[in-house]
Amino acid sequence: MLIDHWPLQGLSLQTPDLELRLPDNEELAALADVAAAGIHDSDFMPFLVPWTAGSPAEVARSVILHHWKIIGSFDVQDWRIPFTVFYQGMPVGVQTIRAKNFAVTREVATGSWLGKAYHGRGIGTQMRVAVLEFAFAGLGAQSAISAALVGNAASLGVSRKLGYREDGIGREEVQGKLRVDQRLRLDKEQWSAPFGVPMKGLEKVLEFLGL
Numbered sequence: 438m439l440i441d442h443w444p445l446q447g448l449s450l451q452t453p454d455l456e457l458r459l460p461d462n463e464e465l466a467a468l469a470d471v472a473a474a475g476i477h478d479s480d481f482m483p484f485l486v487p488w489t490a491g492s493p494a495e496v497a498r499s500v501i502l503h504h505w506k507i508i509g510s511f512d513v514q515d516w517r518i519p520f521t522v523f524y525q526g527m528p529v530g531v532q533t534i535r536a537k538n539f540a541v542t543r544e545v546a547t548g549s550w551l552g553k554a555y556h557g558r559g560i561g562t563q564m565r566v567a568v569l570e571f572a573f574a575g576l577g578a579q580s581a582i583s584a585a586l587v588g589n590a591a592s593l594g595v596s597r598k599l600g601y602r603e604d605g606i607g608r609e610e611v612q613g614k615l616r617v618d619q620r621l622r623l624d625k626e627q628w629s630a631p632f633g634v635p636m637k638g639l640e641k642v643l644e645f646l647g648l
């Protein structure tokens with residue numbers, strides 16, 4: 438079976454309203470449709486890599502190719518898990534978690550997006566809680582970092598609510614313009630999950646990651 442060779446396919450995180458897991462190919466296509474319908478207002482680019490600037494067809498294709506690229510370049514020393522976020526059984530966005538040399542650094546970084554129709558209902562908070570609990574309680578992380586371009590009130594709002602502290606800034610070029618990236622950091626000692634996050638398939642993933 439696939440999960441015998443690729444245990445991440447059996448990993449699932451549950452929140453009160455969401456499931457986070459890897460999609461099958463048809464679910465990935467549905468996720469691409471969500472992205473093509475729009476992720477953010479056209480006058481505010483929230484991403485350092487402006488992958489949402491293309492046509493709906495280009496955005497959809499890039500969701501699929503990016504997902505396969507992340508899966509295809511998976512490395513135990515430098516991994517990324519691009520969880521699809523399911524709300525009422527339908528894909529609505531992505532919550533990624535990544536780490537380099539995790540066995541030593543014990544640090545993860547997160548990134549996310551949701552289809553615009555799903556913003557502002559607490560979904561972004563629940564999906565971040567899910568991967569933070571996976572990191573701290575599941576994998577034994579010491580810290581989690583994130584970042585958001587200044588002006589991204591929703592992303593910064595999620596981080597603020599969950600107890601991250603500011604951790605410096607970056608000066609970045611996005612679409613030919615200067616943008617300031619606010620870095621954020623959350624340590625294990627400051628983390629307390631606001632709800633339980635049942636996890637399926639964790640044991641096999643820990644073994645797979647050498648943890």
Ligand SMILES: CC(C)(COP(=O)(O)OP(=O)(O)OC[C@H]1O[C@@H](n2cnc3c(N)ncnc32)[C@H](O)[C@@H]1OP(=O)(O)O)[C@@H](O)C(=O)NCCC(=O)NCCS
Nearest residue numbers: 483549550551556557558559560561562585590591592594
């Ligand atoms: C970032 C994102 C995933 C957040 O998801 P979400 O479901 O909208 O977030 P939530 O509803 O859980 O929480 C957003 C918080 O920010 C707050 N917020 C949103 N807009 C705000 C504004 N303009 N000013 C102040 N606070 C704001 C909300 O009030 C909420 O906090 P609260 O629960 O304390 O009221 C989603 O907005 C998104 O996909 N945005 C586009 C892509 C993106 O920016 N990705 C992140 C790149 S760093």
